[in-house]
Amino acid sequence: MSDDGRIALSLTLNGRALDVETPACATLLDLLRDRLGLTGVKKGCDMGACGACTVLMGGRRIKSCLALAAACDGGAITTIEGIGTLDDLHPLQAAFIRHDALQCGYCTPGQILSGIALLAETPKDLAAIREGMSGNLCRCGAYPNIVAAIAEVAGL
Amino acid sequence: MSPGPVTRWEAGLKVTGQAVFAAETPAPGLLYAVLVEAPVGCGTVLAVDAAQARRTPGFADLISYPEAQGLKPSSVTALIREPTIHFAGQPVALVVAENLAAAQAAARAVRVEAEARPAIAALGQALDQAYTPATAGRNPAESRRGDAARALAEAHLVVRRRYETAVNNHHPMEPHAVVCCWEGDRVTVHTSTQAVFGARAAIAHAFGLPAEDARVVSRFLGGGFGCKGQLWWPWMMQAMLAARRTGRPVRLELTRAQLFTLAGRRSETVQELAVGLDADGRLTAIDHQVLAQTSTHGEYADTTAGVSRWLYACPNVTTRHRLVRTNEPQPIPMRAPGTAPGTFALESALDEAAAALGIDPVDLRVRNHGDHDQEAGRPWSSKRLLECYRVGAERFGWAHRPAAGAAGDGRWRLGSGMASTFYAQHLQPSRARVRLAADASLVVQCGTQDMGNGAYTALGQMAAEALGVPMSRVTVELGDTLLPQGPISAGSQVTVSISPAVAMATAELRAILAQLAVADQASPLAGQRPEDLDFADGLVRSRTGNVAEPLADLLARQAPAGLEAEGSADLPQVQTHSFMSHGAVFVEVGVDPDLGEVRVRRVCAAFAAGRIVNPLLATSQYVGGLIGGIGMALHERTVTDLASGRILGDNFADYLIPVHADMPTFDIALVHEDDTHLPGGIKGVGMLGTAGVQAAIANAIFDAVGRRVRRLPIRIEDILGHPDPRDGFETLT
Numbered sequence: 001m002s003d004d005g006r007i008a009l010s011l012t013l014n015g016r017a018l019d020v021e022t023p024a025c026a027t028l029l030d031l032l033r034d035r036l037g038l039t040g041v042k043k044g045c046d047m048g049a050c051g052a053c054t055v056l057m058g059g060r061r062i063k064s065c066l067a068l069a070a071a072c073d074g075g076a077i078t079t080i081e082g083i084g085t086l087d088d089l090h091p092l093q094a095a096f097i098r099h100d101a102l103q104c105g106y107c108t109p110g111q112i113l114s115g116i117a118l119l120a121e122t123p124k125d126l127a128a129i130r131e132g133m134s135g136n137l138c139r140c141g142a143y144p145n146i147v148a149a150i151a152e153v154a155g156l
Numbered sequence: 157m158s159p160g161p162v163t164r165w166e167a168g169l170k171v172t173g174q175a176v177f178a179a180e181t182p183a184p185g186l187l188y189a190v191l192v193e194a195p196v197g198c199g200t201v202l203a204v205d206a207a208q209a210r211r212t213p214g215f216a217d218l219i220s221y222p223e224a225q226g227l228k229p230s231s232v233t234a235l236i237r238e239p240t241i242h243f244a245g246q247p248v249a250l251v252v253a254e255n256l257a258a259a260q261a262a263a264r265a266v267r268v269e270a271e272a273r274p275a276i277a278a279l280g281q282a283l284d285q286a287y288t289p290a291t292a293g294r295n296p297a298e299s300r301r302g303d304a305a306r307a308l309a310e311a312h313l314v315v316r317r318r319y320e321t322a323v324n325n326h327h328p329m330e331p332h333a334v335v336c337c338w339e340g341d342r343v344t345v346h347t348s349t350q351a352v353f354g355a356r357a358a359i360a361h362a363f364g365l366p367a368e369d370a371r372v373v374s375r376f377l378g379g380g381f382g383c384k385g386q387l388w389w390p391w392m393m394q395a396m397l398a399a400r401r402t403g404r405p406v407r408l409e410l411t412r413a414q415l416f417t418l419a420g421r422r423s424e425t426v427q428e429l430a431v432g433l434d435a436d437g438r439l440t441a442i443d444h445q446v447l448a449q450t451s452t453h454g455e456y457a458d459t460t461a462g463v464s465r466w467l468y469a470c471p472n473v474t475t476r477h478r479l480v481r482t483n484e485p486q487p488i489p490m491r492a493p494g495t496a497p498g499t500f501a502l503e504s505a506l507d508e509a510a511a512a513l514g515i516d517p518v519d520l521r522v523r524n525h526g527d528h529d530q531e532a533g534r535p536w537s538s539k540r541l542l543e544c545y546r547v548g549a550e551r552f553g554w555a556h557r558p559a560a561g562a563a564g565d566g567r568w569r570l571g572s573g574m575a576s577t578f579y580a581q582h583l584q585p586s587r588a589r590v591r592l593a594a595d596a597s598l599v600v601q602c603g604t605q606d607m608g609n610g611a612y613t614a615l616g617q618m619a620a621e622a623l624g625v626p627m628s629r630v631t632v633e634l635g636d637t638l639l640p641q642g643p644i645s646a647g648s649q650v651t652v653s654i655s656p657a658v659a660m661a662t663a664e665l666r667a668i669l670a671q672l673a674v675a676d677q678a679s680p681l682a683g684q685r686p687e688d689l690d691f692a693d694g695l696v697r698s699r700t701g702n703v704a705e706p707l708a709d710l711l712a713r714q715a716p717a718g719l720e721a722e723g724s725a726d727l728p729q730v731q732t733h734s735f736m737s738h739g740a741v742f743v744e745v746g747v748d749p750d751l752g753e754v755r756v757r758r759v760c761a762a763f764a765a766g767r768i769v770n771p772l773l774a775t776s777q778y779v780g781g782l783i784g785g786i787g788m789a790l791h792e793r794t795v796t797d798l799a800s801g802r803i804l805g806d807n808f809a810d811y812l813i814p815v816h817a818d819m820p821t822f823d824i825a826l827v828h829e830d831d832t833h834l835p836g837g838i839k840g841v842g843m844l845g846t847a848g849v850q851a852a853i854a855n856a857i858f859d860a861v862g863r864r865v866r867r868l869p870i871r872i873e874d875i876l877g878h879p880d881p882r883d884g885f886e887t888l889t
């Protein structure tokens with residue numbers, strides 16, 4: 001820790017090595033969204049209850065508002081910006097568009113990252129997808145289309 | 157080859173995280189704002205002591221009442237100009253600092269001295285002060301046709317019940333935010349609002365600016381549902397004051413907890429309802445009395461009893477709305493305002509009547525179909541509610557449902573229920589601009605907003621279809637006061653309101669293009685009659701002959717700089733028809749009679765709402781609305797602590813909203829409806845799904861376990877508690 005209470009971190013962020021300093025008390029969410037400009041990471045509650053801030057850490061989904069940035073040293077973090085681009089969409093992103101699995105779009109990055117991590121857990125049916133996605137709230141009510149998009153990519 | 161359904165225009169930006177929401181607006185030198193909340197729930201602020209806050213590292217400025225005196229007095233600025241504390245959690249100051257943590261620390265260091273007065277923390281504490289407001293929503297608070305009291309006294313059957321609905325909060329996933337920046341006396345405000353032009357007018361008034369010196373931008377809104385309007389503007393303006401004083405951009409983002417207090421709520425209701433019917437199940441009387449809460453600093457009432465005025469034919473109807481002022485947050489419209497709590501009452505009572513009379517609930521509603529608007533004495537512009545009953549019942553399998561109480565699945569008792577839903581259609585004036593470039597790509601501009609309702613797509617589609625340009629060649633620009641003024645995003649009004657403006661602009665472009673084509677010897681269309689040309693598949697072609705040419709070729713020769721047209725639509729002067737969209741909602745629930753658990757298993761709904769511009773997006777809107785209604789029926793209740801006046805459990809762990817695991821299967825039928833009286837034959841779809849479903853669920857619970865629940869949300873204790881002795885019927889013959 002430096003004199004002003006900042007902590008130096010090394011991260012792999014969306015495949016790139018990155019060294020940053022962060023206040024000791026900053027969450028990973030605030031580091032990504034405010035300091036590093038990765039605004040695809042959303043803040044919906046800042047209390048671990050909505051899933052809008054979901055990112056992947058080592059391939060597993062975490063709520064970045066509940067992670068201290070300082071505790072992520074050495075971690076490999078993927079945000080929505082590292083998943084796919086307009087010209088080169090991830091299959092789940094493309095499925096979201098086809099199934100209209102979004103309305104306002106604010107929960108969408110979190111839903112997609114959570115869905116990608118869930119796909120790696122090979123859900124066996126729609127009920128397992130619903131259960132596994134229940135940490136990601138969507139107030140617009142895009143749930144059935146989100147599940148349909150994930151199911152399609154899962155081959156269910 | 158069929159082009160397939162048109163997907164959401166901006167979906168690519170949203171799935172890649174490229175859609176920029178207000179709080180994410182880049183602004184070099186940004187200061188972060190945090191609100192300081194009042195220490196009491198009712199009283200007066202005597203002093204705001206910032207001495208200690210000023211010494212915290214990173215502190216930049218503090219705005220409280222003295223700093224806001226330069227703003228013009230109005231209902232919007234009252235809360236930031238006047239030191240009266242109306243409700244617990246009301247901000248009394250705003251602190252800005254170099255980063256969020258510093259602002260939070262500084263806000264904690266502010267000392268607020270206040271004189272407390274006794275607070276009214278619940279509607280029930282001031283029933284003697286209930287009053288009738290002038291209006292409920294946009295309608296009179298009281299209505300009377302015929303003589304309901306007499307008809308009730310003479311009715312064959314009277315169902316007289318009390319229904320209660322809880323306070324709900326909107327909770328869009330994106331909390332309200334502003335990033336504002338002054339350049340001299342001009343200001344740019346990026347904010348989450350359902351009304352960029354409304355926000356601009358409020359800002360111009362408060363700050364004494366010419367309207368054109370304030371620019372309000374809201375390109376993407378992370379949901380709104382009614383709460384991203386004027387209740388947010390005082391706090392947005394406090395941030396603007398801080399930005400002006402510091403000469404730096406300022407960002408304020410509400411916390412999730414503040415969405416319980418600062419952004420509005422659906423009021424609780426207590427509804428006393430009496431319906432009278434004859435032996436054939438025809439309504440002879442409705443008396444609908446609504447009591448709801450409003451705040452001590454504002455007044456709003458939903459038209460909750462509107463359902464009794466409009467949904468059915470009935471000669472004798474009396475309705476009245478009354479309000480009680482409490483020291484609680486201010487109610488405002490929320491998803492299906494009025495129709496959600498109102499249909500819960502009336503559609504539950506009709507289910508009781510159907511059971512008492514031995515008439516099928518669908519049949520009872522068909523018998524009471526209203527073929528014109530009895531309240532206004534006008535014909536409906538269109539109404540295919542009967543078809544909704546037919547289609548919905550058929551797809552649900554209503555005729556073959558098991559007898560009440562007869563179906564089970566393991567620990568679950570199964571039941572079926574239905575209800576009607578409706579929403580009144582209103583129009584707003586709107587303008588729109590359409591620009592065609594030489595390469596036949598299209599830009600459509602309108603200063604309305606897209607909060608997830610599909611405005612980008614609808615606007616783009618309307619212009620693209622009119623000019624025969626593929627959607628892939630269309631750019632839509634919304635949410636900016638530099639664009640032509642568009643409608644506020646509320647009341648399911650956007651698509652129908654912008655439709656005539658787009659139609660006018662595209663018609664003008666078509667006329668110009670047709671003239672250019674027929675007069676151009678280089679065009680294969682030379683010499684045709686302009687009125688014989690049409691626009692499709694990127695071509696200008698003759699309807700009579702077999703001649704056509706690509707639109708891009710014509711433009712390249714005749715209008716290399718492109719063409720542009722603006723359209724505008726005002727409100728019709730005389731209203732000859734009443735506009736209403738309708739639907740029928742059928743629900744299957746499972747109830748565990750031992751645990752009191754309720755699960756919605758299946759929802760089948762048929763909606764008739766004019767011409768559907770985009771079936772994919774309309775279906776999403778309906779499903780989203782139904783899910784909101786399920787939340788109101790089974791989950792959502794905001795509770796005020798009677799001692800402190802504070803909201804209890806102001807977070808998503810305590811205030812439950814539906815999640816993936818709560819989802820039933822949905823089957824949505826879009827019932828075709830021609831409407832020649834509304835622009836483009838379009839009606840709104842956004843509000844329709846959120847009403848009706850609550851009563852359908854309650855009716856299905858009765859079908860499953862024989863218990864009437866007349867209070868929302870329906871909780872375990874409502875299923876397990878002692879049966880209500882009022883479950884019997886009052887029969888007067």
Ligand code: FES
Pocket residue numbers: 042043044045046047048049050051052053054063064065066
């Ligand atoms: S912002 Fe992290 S879970 Fe809501």
Ligand code: FES
Pocket residue numbers: 101102103104105106107108137138139140141142329378379608
């Ligand atoms: S799409 Fe709006 S919250 Fe999910």
